[in-house]
Amino acid sequence: AQSVTQPDIHITVSEGASLELRCNYSYGATPYLFWYVQSPGQGLQLLLKYFSGDTLVQGIKGFEAEFKRSQSSFNLRKPSVHWSDAAEYFCAVGGGATNKLIFGTGTLLAVQP
């Protein structure tokens, strides 16, 4: 079955600290992987995506993610977190001739001053 797991429901980090959000997926074919961010009262915004090629993907707002096929993971990282990064982060997987994406349940990030 196709699925995405984000094991951390809630994470709190201090401003300036590094961040890693975990994402594991189960997908029968070659996956297309995404990270989206949702600020309160807003829709989702794409941070980055992986289709093929270099397994380290750079995104907007200083985020990056690494695709590890052997671990079925696509973890999101940021070296130094800013207070404005507080939001909910969703990992998603898709593929094939469809716009259907399977989302994880999200990780809510809080940033302490």
Place this chain on the structure above:
Amino acid sequence: KAGVTQTPRYLIKTRGQQVTLSCSPISGHRSVSWYQQTPGQGLQFLFEYFSETQRNKGNFPGRFSGRQFSNSRSEMNVSTLELGDSALYLCASTPGAFATNEKLFFGSGTQLSVL
């Protein structure tokens, strides 16, 4: 260019009623997808439309339906509302047919509360 517009922003309905939500995609976008977002469940795919044709449907009961018009605007309808239908309904558009080649542009959603 205007973003994805969803109306209304908030809705309060009672059990048994029906509701229609509207989504206007970004100008030039031909594909529209709908997702239901609830706490703890994340986003669940409802359906997607491309050029007025439903291409894919998620695992929701038949009470959930949708359509797309020739101008790419889309509506979704939920009949015989249940308490569990309370959720944020998000619409997303893309220029072409495949999200794997493009990114989804999301609206701010319609928050539906069923009492």
